[in-house]
Structures are given as C-alpha cells and as structure tokens.
Amino acid sequence: MSRFTPKNPDFAARVRDSFDRQGAMKLIGAALVHVAPGEADIAVDYRQELSQQHGYFHGGIVGTIGDSAGGYAAFSLMPADASILTVEYKMNLLAPAAGSRLIARGRVVKPGRTLTIAHIDVFVLRDGTEHLCATLLQTLMAMAGRTDAPKD
Amino acid sequence: MSRFTPKNPDFAARVRDSFDRQGAMKLIGAALVHVAPGEADIAVDYRQELSQQHGYFHGGIVGTIGDSAGGYAAFSLMPADASILTVEYKMNLLAPAAGSRLIARGRVVKPGRTLTIAHIDVFVLRDGTEHLCATLLQTLMAMAGRTDAPKD
Amino acid sequence: MSRFTPKNPDFAARVRDSFDRQGAMKLIGAALVHVAPGEADIAVDYRQELSQQHGYFHGGIVGTIGDSAGGYAAFSLMPADASILTVEYKMNLLAPAAGSRLIARGRVVKPGRTLTIAHIDVFVLRDGTEHLCATLLQTLMAMAGRTDAPKD
Amino acid sequence: MSRFTPKNPDFAARVRDSFDRQGAMKLIGAALVHVAPGEADIAVDYRQELSQQHGYFHGGIVGTIGDSAGGYAAFSLMPADASILTVEYKMNLLAPAAGSRLIARGRVVKPGRTLTIAHIDVFVLRDGTEHLCATLLQTLMAMAGRTDAPKD
Numbered sequence: 001m002s003r004f005t006p007k008n009p010d011f012a013a014r015v016r017d018s019f020d021r022q023g024a025m026k027l028i029g030a031a032l033v034h035v036a037p038g039e040a041d042i043a044v045d046y047r048q049e050l051s052q053q054h055g056y057f058h059g060g061i062v063g064t065i066g067d068s069a070g071g072y073a074a075f076s077l078m079p080a081d082a083s084i085l086t087v088e089y090k091m092n093l094l095a096p097a098a099g100s101r102l103i104a105r106g107r108v109v110k111p112g113r114t115l116t117i118a119h120i121d122v123f124v125l126r127d128g129t130e131h132l133c134a135t136l137l138q139t140l141m142a143m144a145g146r147t148d149a150p151k152d
Numbered sequence: 153m154s155r156f157t158p159k160n161p162d163f164a165a166r167v168r169d170s171f172d173r174q175g176a177m178k179l180i181g182a183a184l185v186h187v188a189p190g191e192a193d194i195a196v197d198y199r200q201e202l203s204q205q206h207g208y209f210h211g212g213i214v215g216t217i218g219d220s221a222g223g224y225a226a227f228s229l230m231p232a233d234a235s236i237l238t239v240e241y242k243m244n245l246l247a248p249a250a251g252s253r254l255i256a257r258g259r260v261v262k263p264g265r266t267l268t269i270a271h272i273d274v275f276v277l278r279d280g281t282e283h284l285c286a287t288l289l290q291t292l293m294a295m296a297g298r299t300d301a302p303k304d
Numbered sequence: 305m306s307r308f309t310p311k312n313p314d315f316a317a318r319v320r321d322s323f324d325r326q327g328a329m330k331l332i333g334a335a336l337v338h339v340a341p342g343e344a345d346i347a348v349d350y351r352q353e354l355s356q357q358h359g360y361f362h363g364g365i366v367g368t369i370g371d372s373a374g375g376y377a378a379f380s381l382m383p384a385d386a387s388i389l390t391v392e393y394k395m396n397l398l399a400p401a402a403g404s405r406l407i408a409r410g411r412v413v414k415p416g417r418t419l420t421i422a423h424i425d426v427f428v429l430r431d432g433t434e435h436l437c438a439t440l441l442q443t444l445m446a447m448a449g450r451t452d453a454p455k456d
Numbered sequence: 457m458s459r460f461t462p463k464n465p466d467f468a469a470r471v472r473d474s475f476d477r478q479g480a481m482k483l484i485g486a487a488l489v490h491v492a493p494g495e496a497d498i499a500v501d502y503r504q505e506l507s508q509q510h511g512y513f514h515g516g517i518v519g520t521i522g523d524s525a526g527g528y529a530a531f532s533l534m535p536a537d538a539s540i541l542t543v544e545y546k547m548n549l550l551a552p553a554a555g556s557r558l559i560a561r562g563r564v565v566k567p568g569r570t571l572t573i574a575h576i577d578v579f580v581l582r583d584g585t586e587h588l589c590a591t592l593l594q595t596l597m598a599m600a601g602r603t604d605a606p607k608d
Contacts, residue, residue, distance in 0.1 A: 023203035024210035027179065051175035058176035059219050059238050064212025086211050087571060088595055090242035090394040090441055090546055092421050094414045109439060110398045114570065115543060115597065117396050117439070135413060135421070137394055137441045139544055139595060141571065239419060240443055242394055242546040242593060244573050246566045261591060262550045266418065267391060267445065269548050269591070287565060287573070289546055289593045291392055291443060293419065327507035328514035331483065355479035362480035363542050364520025371515050390515050394546035 004038035004111060008080040015040065015072050022068070030065050032072065038108035040072035046100050057097035062104075062122050062134045066091060069106030070118035070138040077111045082142045087115070089138035097133045099126030106138075116140045156190035156263060160232040167192065167224050174220070182217050184224065190260035192224035198252050209249035214256075214274050214286045218243060221258030222270035222290040229263045234294045239267070241290035249285045251278030258290075268292045308342035308415060312384040319344065319376050326372070334369050336376065342412035344376035350404050361401035366408075366426050366438045370395060373410030374422035374442040381415045386446045391419070393442035401437045403430030410442075420444045460494035460567060464536040471496065471528050478524070486521050488528065494564035496528035502556050513553035518560075518578050518590045522547060525562030526574035526594040533567050538598045543571070545594035553589045555582030562594075572596045 008014060012035045019025060019032045025042075028050060034041035042065040044050065052058040067086055075084045106120045118138045123130035160166060164187045171177060171184045177194075180202060186193035194217040196202065204210040219241055227236045258272045270290045275282035312318060316339045323329060323336045329346075332354060338345035346369040348354065356362040371393055379388045410424045422442045427434035464470060468491045475481060475488045481498075484506060490497035498521040500506065508514040523545055531540045562576045574594045579586035 018205045021205040022210060023201045024212055027201040047175075049175045049179040053170045053173040058174060058216065060176055060212065060216025063215040063219065064210065067211050067215065086245050088242060088244040088544070090240060092240040092413075092441060092443065093238050094421060109396075110436070117398060119439075132414070135423075135441065137396060137439065139396065240392070244565075244593060244595065246573060261548075262588070269550060271591075284566070287575075287593065289548060289591065291548065322509045325509040326514060327503075327505045328516055331505040351479075353479045353483040357474045357477040362478060362520065363523050364480055364516065367519040367523065368514065368516025371519065390549050392546060392548040394544060396544040397542050 002037040002039060004077055004108060006037040006077055008078065010080070011037065011076045014080070015076050018075065019072060024064065025068065028061055028064065035072065035076060037076055038073055038111065040069050040076060040106045041103060042069045043101060043103045057102050057124065059093055062093065062097050062102065063091050065102060065104040066120045066122050066134060066136045067138065069104035070120045070136060071140060073106035073108050073118050074116040074140040077108060077116065078142055082144050085141045085143060087139040087141050089136050091134055091136040093134050095131060095133045097124045099124035099131065101125040103130065114142060116142065154189040154191060156229055156260060158189040158229055160230065162232070163189065163228045167228050170227065171224060176216065177220065180213055180216065187224065187228060190225055190229055190263065192221050192228060192258045193255060194221045195253060195255045209254050209276065211245055214245065214249050214254065215243050217254060217256040218272045218274050218286060218288045219290065221256035222272045222288060223292060225258035225260050225270050226268040226292040229260060229268065230294055234296050237293045237295060239291040239293050241288050243286055243288045245286050247283060247285045249276045251276035251283065253277040255282065266294055268294065306341040306343060308381055308412060310341040310381055312382065314384070315341065315380045319380050322379065323376060328368065329372065332365055332368065339376065339380060342377055342381055342415065344373050344380060344410045345407060346373045347405060347407045361406050361428065363397055366397065366401050366406065367395050369406060369408040370424045370426050370438060370440045371442065373408035374424045374440060375444060377410035377412050377422050378420040378444040381412060381420065382446055386448050389445045389447060391443040391445050393440050395438055395440045397438050399435060399437045401428045403428035403435065405429040407434065418446055420446065458493040458495060460533055460564060462493040462533055464534065466536070467493065467532045471532050474531065475528060480520065481524065484517055484520065491528065491532060494529055494533055494567065496525050496532060496562045497559060498525045499557060499559045513558050513580065515549055518549065518553050518558065519547050521558060521560040522576045522578050522590060522592045523594065525560035526576045526592060527596060529562035529564050529574050530572040530596040533564060533572065534598055538600050541597045541599060543595040543597050545592050547590055547592045549590050551587060551589045553580045555580035555587065557581040559586065570598060572598065
C-alpha cells in the first residue's frame, strides 16, 4: 500500500512511457522494475561497460539510476498535464558498488504542487544479498501544463 | 598556472591511465580534454543514446562527467601510491543540457591529506557558446597505499 | 534496541559532556533529549529570539540542531580517544518550522573507521503533533587520537 | 558592479528591513554588512556563546549566516511583492572556524522566476587574514504575491 494517492489514474503507463523515451536508460541497460504512487525502482545488470577504474559499477551509473528512480517516483504523483525536472540531488556513496546488479529504490518524502522531495537508496546485489551502496536526497520541480513528450 | 603543486610529477599520465580504464567513460564516449594540478575537464559529444525524455543530455550523463572531472582534479594532487574515492557530491541542474557538447570543468577548492573538496561547473555548447547548465560540490577521500589498478 | 554496538561503553556520558561544552547549544536553549548507540535527539523550545522574518523557527536553528544531532549520533560510536568533525551536510527544508518545539533525531546510516554517514529528520511540534519539517544527509569524520576537550 | 539588475529599485531597504525582523540574527549578533543586486554579506563577531566544544565558531552559526547570506542575495533580485524561502542547501566545512569574526558572502549563481541558485563562501578572520572555512550551494524559491511581513 502506497502512502500517496495519484492525481493521474494512468500514472504507471505514463511513467513507463517516459522511461522508454530515455536514450540513456537504454544505453546502460536499465529497466524500470517497480512503479507505485510515489515509488519507482530502476535496476541494471553489471557489465564491464558500466565500470569505474577498479571494475565496480561506476558512480555515474549509480547516480544516473538513483536520479531517475527519484524522478519517476515524483512523476507518478503528478497530474496528467505536468512534467518533472530534477532541481538538484546529493548522493553519498556508502560502499563500493561491487556486485552483479544495481537497484535504485526512489521514494517520495514530501510531495508538493511545485516541489517534491525524494529519497533514494541504491543497493548492489552480491552473493545473493542486497547491500546498501548509496543514498540520495533529491529535489524535483513540477512543470505545470507541459506534457512530457520530446520536443520536436 | 595552477594554484597547486602536484606531489607526483607523473600526475598527468596517471590521471589519463586511470581514465582509460573506466568502461563507463568509453560507453558514453567521454574524453579527458584537460589535466593540470587540481584541474580536470571531461567532454562528451551529443548523441541520442545520451538523452533524457525531452531529447537533451540526460542528467545522469551530466552527473557522471561532473563527478569524474572533480575526481580526477583531486586525483592529480595525490601522491603516487594513493587512490581516490568519491565520498559524496551535490549537483544543481541549472538549465536544460540542450546542445551539441557537454564539458565538465573540475577544480579543487581545498586539497587535504584525507579529504579533498572540489567544485565542478558543467557547460553545454549551443550555437557556438558555452552555457552553464550544472554545478557540483564534491567531497573525495584519498586511499593511502592503494594503487589505482583494477582489482584482480 | 540500537542496531550498533558502541566501542566506548561510556559513550553516553561522553556525548553529554561534549554537548555541555557547546556554547551555541546553551545560547539557543537546546537540550540533548536522547542518546543511544548511533542515535541522538536534540530539542529546543520556541522563543522569539529563534525566529526568522515570519516568526517561525529560523532555518539556521533547524540546521544547527540537525547538524549536532547527526554529529552526536556518530560520536556515540567513536572509540574513547577519537573526536568527530562535520565534513558536510545537505538539508532540505520541507515545511515551515511553525510550532512550539523543534526536535532533531539523528541516526547513523553507515558507521566507518574514518567517515560516518548520518541521516537526520527534524520535526516541529504543533497542536500536539510532530510534523516533519526538515531532513538532512550528513558526512562526519573521526579524528583518531584526539580527545574532544576544548583547546587550551 | 553587480552582474544583475534588480526588479525592485528599493531592494536594499527591503533586504535590510527583512533582516532586522529575524530574531535569530539578533540573538547571535549578526550584521548585514553588504547588499547589492544578487549579493549579500553577513558577519558576526566571536564570543563564547557561539562556540562548539573546541571553542571555535559552531558549525550551526556558520550554516546560519551562510544560509541567510544566500537567501538575502536571492531576495535582492525579487520583485516587490515576492517573498523567498530556502528550499535546501549543502555546506562543506573546509577548515575549523577559528578566529575573531565570521563573514558569509552570498552570491546568486542563477536567478529564476521560481527558483534561484546561490553560492556562499564563509571566511573566518584570523591574524588579520580571511581564511575560507566553508562553502555552500543553495536552492531558494520565490513565493509570488506574498509580502515578507511577519504573520499576525
């Protein structure tokens, strides 16, 4: 049970549709694995192309799926005619992202008409267990009256 | 003229060597375009694979090269036997990253034996002009006695 | 039950002793109302001297007790000969701090030998209910071999 | 010469008037020592009541005047009928705030109709020289159609 009531009953389809238009998510091989009101999880499997110099997941990949998980958690609560922008986020890298799969779980802390605050935990799957490897605190802004379609 | 004196005279070669081992930088097509003591710039040209849902550079790409530019700026000041880790960063996205090329300029604000603080500005090239599109404030930690080689 | 085991069995006395030496806590009238391994809560009652221009608690007061609550949560897990420093924090102000009492609850997210990460929620008591008004994510550094006594 | 043009020709009087209504600034003895379009500096002299446990300026005091300096830098660019709120800030403490006077210099990085981003450097005066001791990156929101008067 989510703590939030979506303003748009079609929120899940809208989140998935927006996610599918992100070239960067395709490039890194990320998948949207959970959507609920105020919640979105994004996962990506390890491959060498996602590494930093020690062979673990690159911090940029951790930040990319963390940012997107928080963004889509917030987007799930937006009305049908609003778009969403990341204003800023802070990420603490807590442990090396060493493992076979990365999962970012974005959760809305406080929804708002203009600004929404989200918290994201990123876990790395290693030896069958999820280990917390990063945590983010993020501010997002709703853009009223803008559809989320790509510009033409 | 840099404000800092490197501890390792071979800092530039060491930075380039570490950069070349990052699979994620290859994947997104990023290049290290400037290294000096306490300074590193990373650039990436636009292609659709780096986009968010509106067709601009994805915020994750902005964060990825911003994080790396600050990291290598700090790494350039490390002694030859130390490695570097991103502890955390905060990024403000100031304007849509709409343009043909993204350039992150990382500069050390305060070097330290254990912690180094860096500031990074990210610019997007549009119509021949660089526009500031993001700014980061970052904390890095030196790992003494660890080479930067990938683990075997 | 705390999730952490303190390295110093006298951690609570040590936290209270350090808190009592902070002139700034006395000035604003803050009290340490809870200490456990990896946990510290600090509260302050409203008075006009703590206000911003609209008559609510000033954001600086929110940040001050938030920073200290996270710092003492981390300090509670330090060995007896180590001191602690705030490296950085990020605070999101979620709602006006309008009420009669402010309570910051600091919790360690990840303890470490050198760096500890803490999360702090700040609540304001209004009409008998605690309302979340701010959230912080904080990085702290242990200073080994330094007692926490004031310099002479 | 400021880089910005104020929307309200009476911006300086308005900033000073708002500052004078902040009980917390009086309590700590802070003074607004500079106002220009997109700029505000706040200073406070040392006394024991502003200390942390080692006798230096408390990080909460550093954050309080840093937050306010950025807030008033942004407020100076607001139209006459708008108020301003701190959305969030991140502060890195770079060196102990050991000295006789603390000066926070807030500068707008990017003004906006809804959101304004500010950067603040905090210096401590010691032995006649200003030393950088903290740096902040801050997000502020304009509240259109709200005067800055205290609520009655």
